[in-house]
Amino acid sequence: MSDKPERFIDDEGLRLDGRRVDEIRPMKVEMGVLSRADGSCYLEWGNNKVLAAVYGPRELHPRRMQKPNEVLVRYKYNMASFSVEDRIRPGPSRRSTEISKVSGEAFEPVVMTQYYPGAVIDVFAEVLQADAGTRTAAINAATLALADAGIPMKGLVSACAVGKVDGQLVLDLNKPEDNYGQADLPVAMTQDGEITLLQMDGHLTPEELEEGLEMVKKGCQQIIEIQREALISRYGNEDEEGEEAE
Numbered sequence: 001m002s003d004k005p006e007r008f009i010d011d012e013g014l015r016l017d018g019r020r021v022d023e024i025r026p027m028k029v030e031m032g033v034l035s036r037a038d039g040s041c042y043l044e045w046g047n048n049k050v051l052a053a054v055y056g057p058r059e060l061h062p063r064r065m066q067k068p069n070e071v072l073v074r075y076k077y078n079m080a081s082f083s084v085e086d087r088i089r090p091g092p093s094r095r096s097t098e099i100s101k102v103s104g105e106a107f108e109p110v111v112m113t114q115y116y117p118g119a120v121i122d123v124f125a126e127v128l129q130a131d132a133g134t135r136t137a138a139i140n141a142a143t144l145a146l147a148d149a150g151i152p153m154k155g156l157v158s159a160c161a162v163g164k165v166d167g168q169l170v171l172d173l174n175k176p177e178d179n180y181g182q183a184d185l186p187v188a189m190t191q192d193g194e195i196t197l198l199q200m201d202g203h204l205t206p207e208e209l210e211e212g213l214e215m216v217k218k219g220c221q222q223i224i225e226i227q228r229e230a231l232i233s234r235y236g237n238e239d240e241e242g243e244e245a246e
């Protein structure tokens with residue numbers, strides 16, 4: 001692992017990667033990249049590279065796991081062994097099990113589960129290259145993969161972290177900020193601003209928490225725009241098409 005930097009923010013207010021404190025890393029998405037999945041999305045966010053694939057809705061076996069009145073959404077987050085500096089042991093870990101659980105729950109308020117009782121929707125999020133913020137990157141990719149699979153949703157979910165370095169709040173932590181910073185707060189929210197995932201490492205004062213959540217909300221709004229553009233470029237803008245047809 002690289003050494004702890006002496007400072008994270010310079011006199012000009014710029015971070016080690018040249019960003020301002022409230023700036024997210026550049027994000028690039030591509031939908032429909034896997035032909036055998038019902039929906040998929042490849043997402044790059046700074047140096048993170050993540051692939052999300054959705055299979056279903058399909059019948060759930062064994063049947064005793066079926067939910068009689070709704071669809072079961074299963075979310076599996078996995079870091080490829082080659083995705084980090086020190087190779088990760090393949091297979092599930094406590095960390096990946098926890099991330100899978102909370103990330104799946106982040107979609108509960110938006111996925112309209114009543115439409116496919118007894119069925120299952122499987123979401124796989126594979127981290128190919130990790131550089132801090134992989135759980136949030138995976139959620140951003142998974143939202144688009146779910147939409148690509150045609151899963152009925154009330155809206156999109158976007159996710160971003162906020163943290164603290166050199167005593168200052170910073171949006172979308174990079175690797176050194178995540179590893180050596182004073183706090184890391186990954187958040188996911190619906191497009192209406194309802195928080196669906198909130199975790200915290202480190203310490204923030206109540207005031208910092210409030211300010212950090214405002215920063216993260218702005219970051220998530222930018223991400224929603226990127227997600228929306230990706231959807232429009234793949235499926236077109238229904239409103240515009242409707243207008244043209246008139």
Ligand code: UDP
Nearest residue numbers: 084085086088130131132133134135136178
């Ligand atoms: N990381 C690593 N090995 C691990 C877990 C994490 O090298 O076993 C790195 C990876 O770059 C990851 C970062 O540490 O993105 C931060 O990990 P964290 O657990 O905070 O999750 P993330 O920020 O990726 O959601």
